[in-house]
Amino acid sequence: MHVKLVNQPLELIPADLTVEFITPQTLESHPLKGLLQQAGFKAEQEQLCALHEHRLLVCGMSETNDESLRSAMGTVIKTAMDYGYPSLKLSQYGLTHFKALIEGAVLGSYRFETYKSEPKQSSLKEVVFSTENHDHIALNSDELTSILEQTLIIAKSTNFVRNLVNQTPYDMTPQAMGIVADELGRTNNLECTILDHNALEEQKMNAMLSVGRASINPPRLIHLAYKPKNPKKVITLVGKGLTYDSGGLSLKAAASMVTMKMDKAGGCAVMGIIKAVSELKLDIEVHAFVGAVENMIGGNAYKPDDVLVAKNGKTIEVRNTDAEGRLVLADVLGYAQENVKSDYIFDYATLTGACMVALGPYTTGVMGHNEELKQSWLRAADESGEYCGNLPFNRHLKKLIKSDIADVSNVSSKPYGGAITAALFLDNFIDEEMKQKWVHFDIAGSAYTESAWDVHNYGATGAGVRMTLEWLLKLQQQGNN
Ligand code: BES
Numbered sequence: 001m002h003v004k005l006v007n008q009p010l011e012l013i014p015a016d017l018t019v020e021f022i023t024p025q026t027l028e029s030h031p032l033k034g035l036l037q038q039a040g041f042k043a044e045q046e047q048l049c050a051l052h053e054h055r056l057l058v059c060g061m062s063e064t065n066d067e068s069l070r071s072a073m074g075t076v077i078k079t080a081m082d083y084g085y086p087s088l089k090l091s092q093y094g095l096t097h098f099k100a101l102i103e104g105a106v107l108g109s110y111r112f113e114t115y116k117s118e119p120k121q122s123s124l125k126e127v128v129f130s131t132e133n134h135d136h137i138a139l140n141s142d143e144l145t146s147i148l149e150q151t152l153i154i155a156k157s158t159n160f161v162r163n164l165v166n167q168t169p170y171d172m173t174p175q176a177m178g179i180v181a182d183e184l185g186r187t188n189n190l191e192c193t194i195l196d197h198n199a200l201e202e203q204k205m206n207a208m209l210s211v212g213r214a215s216i217n218p219p220r221l222i223h224l225a226y227k228p229k230n231p232k233k234v235i236t237l238v239g240k241g242l243t244y245d246s247g248g249l250s251l252k253a254a255a256s257m258v259t260m261k262m263d264k265a266g267g268c269a270v271m272g273i274i275k276a277v278s279e280l281k282l283d284i285e286v287h288a289f290v291g292a293v294e295n296m297i298g299g300n301a302y303k304p305d306d307v308l309v310a311k312n313g314k315t316i317e318v319r320n321t322d323a324e325g326r327l328v329l330a331d332v333l334g335y336a337q338e339n340v341k342s343d344y345i346f347d348y349a350t351l352t353g354a355c356m357v358a359l360g361p362y363t364t365g366v367m368g369h370n371e372e373l374k375q376s377w378l379r380a381a382d383e384s385g386e387y388c389g390n391l392p393f394n395r396h397l398k399k400l401i402k403s404d405i406a407d408v409s410n411v412s413s414k415p416y417g418g419a420i421t422a423a424l425f426l427d428n429f430i431d432e433e434m435k436q437k438w439v440h441f442d443i444a445g446s447a448y449t450e451s452a453w454d455v456h457n458y459g460a461t462g463a464g465v466r467m468t469l470e471w472l473l474k475l476q477q478q479g480n481n
């Protein structure tokens, strides 16, 4: 589906269907108010009313803001894709809301049909935006064009991430993730280094290797780098790339194992972020590291009671093999910090079910030592249309991961605050000089959905991509001032 901008009044644009968003207030003065009300339309958020004889589809929204427009646009697209019209057109709702409309269209139209024997073919080929506002006031078309270009890159990168996460553990193995990274490196001119089993052994990444030991699919550490000339800042991104998490010997219950192909969402997110950064040509050097591993059972599986020596020399008592993501991240964080000196380090991981208990299934948990830095992320997330919530550290929680036989235990001794104690475990693998420059994102709830919400259909959401691009674009602007 193609999204384009036409520098003409809406009436002059040829299209099969016109889409309008109506609030309870704007309904009052609408020329088709009588007809719409007769059809039971009250302009409630997401309420649709199609007047096919007028070639008009209206969608209600509570108020004219980004969130309502994005979500309403998503609902419109999901429905219009099944109508059979090849094109639809809309006017603007103000310069600042254009981004939300494009996101609604591109993210809302995403469907994952790779495994359907007969993929649904949508007849909708084109969404056309007029440069004019709803009240016929022309907006700056150069500004609209650059918003369109930028937003398309970010939304398509989000869909790229969704496509990777949605693939089965049979198809998207650690090696397959390496191939995807290699291809991305070639198309987007990124440096790509991939460490295989032997290279990981040489690097003494025993925590990561232990997690992957019982799998027939050997692990990969992926390093993609975007290096513009004279970068304003250097950023390191680290992603948890568990292509499958069975729990290992601390085996998950059958019902909890379903959907665990999504445990690679953090790794996929950092690949999507670096894709967008390179296409936007930001003046920021970005390094994306992915720990791609499969957590399985077998005669050679790592065990509860094992003690692992991580790359940075710290010893870890394994008390639960299902708390594997933090073990992989421990080594990848160590490798990343040893190889790249950066201004900030951010990690993305579907790390804990506890994060979902704390914040619900839509919200990413934000953790770290630097309050101001976390606040900048909460603001960026809010502006990007992603939900984030702060989960605060304290020194008492830190005591819960003490081990009697090693430097640290991989699980907490108490059943509460599990998202935070997981982050405090990671803190053991953050170098002293990076403590204030590190933020951890737990995307366990936000990365995947089994029922459609907002601009998401069933499956992967691409969590982390939009908020990170928002944060990076702000960082770039600060550098320009
Ligand atoms: N990948 C899971 C976390 C997860 C759970 C993500 C549900 C998405 C949805 C992680 O590896 C895990 O199993 N964590 C355990 C930790 C526990 C053993 C301390 C959990 O959350 O139960």
Ligand code: ZN
Residues within 6 Å of the ligand: 245, 247, 321, 322, 323, 324, 325
């Ligand atoms: Zn697990």
Ligand code: ZN
Residues within 6 Å of the ligand: 242, 245, 263, 322, 324, 325, 350, 351
């Ligand atoms: Zn996991």
